[in-house]
C-alpha cells in the first residue's frame with residue numbers, strides 16, 4: 001500500500017554543474033512527460049539558483065519549484081559567504097534544504113544550528129526540507145531511531161508548526177555510495193518518524209507530514225520504495241543530475 005500523501009521529489013544538485021548544464025537539466029525536465037501529481041523541487045547551487053528559477057518561470061511549469069541548499073538564520077550583517085533566509089524570500093526562492101548531512105559533517109552544523117535555521121526559515125515564510133539520518137556506525141550500534149529522534153526533538157524545541165516542513169530521512173551510509181536502504185529499512189524508520197510526529201505534534205499533523213527518503217535513489221529502486229506506506233517521495237542527489245530524474249518523478253505512474 002503506497003502512501004496516501006502525494007509524491008514529493010527533490011533534486012539536490014549539491015556543488016555540481018555550470019550555468020549551461022543547469023539549463024540543459026531544466027530543458028530535459030520540462031520537455032519530459034511528468035506525473036502532474038508529483039511536487040518537484042530542484043536545488044541548484046546558489047550561483048545558479050536565480051537563473052534556474054527564471055528559466056522555470058519562463059517555461060511556466062507550475063509543478064517545479066526551486067530550493068536553496070542552505071541558508072543562514074540572521075537576516076543580514078557581517079557574515080561573509082552566507083545567504084540569509086530573508087534574502088531567499090526577497091529573491092522569491094520558496095524552499096530551503098536545512099541540516100543536510102554534508103552540512104552537518106563537513107561544515108560542523110550541530111542540531112541546535114539546524115533548529116535555529118529551520119525556525120528562521122519558517123518565520124521568514126520559506127518551506128523547509130529538513131534532513132536527518134544516522135551514520136553507518138550509529139546504525140550498527142542500533143542507534144538509528146534514537147539519532148533521528150534526537151535530531152527531530154532539537155527542531156521541535158524551536159518549531160511548533162510543522163505544516164511547511166518536509167522531513168528527508170537520509171541515512172548517511174546510503175548517500176552517494178550506491179548503497180540504497182532497502183524499502184523495508186527505509187519504511188521502518190519512516191514509520192518511527194511518523195510515530196514521533198504523532199506523539200509530539202498530534203495525529204493529524206503526522207498524517208499530513210511528508211517524509212521523503214534520500215540516499216542512492218535511482219530509477220531502478222524508486223518504484224519499490226515509493227510503494228511503502230510512509231515513504232512520500234525522495235531527495236535525490238546524483239541521479240537528479242541525470243535524465244533518470246524524470247523516472248523518479250514518475251515513480252508512481
Ligand SMILES: O=C(CO)COP(=O)(O)O
Nearest residue numbers: 012175176215216237238
Ligand atoms: O544527499 C542526497 C540528497 O540530498 C542523496 O545523494 P545521492 O542520491 O547521490 O546518494
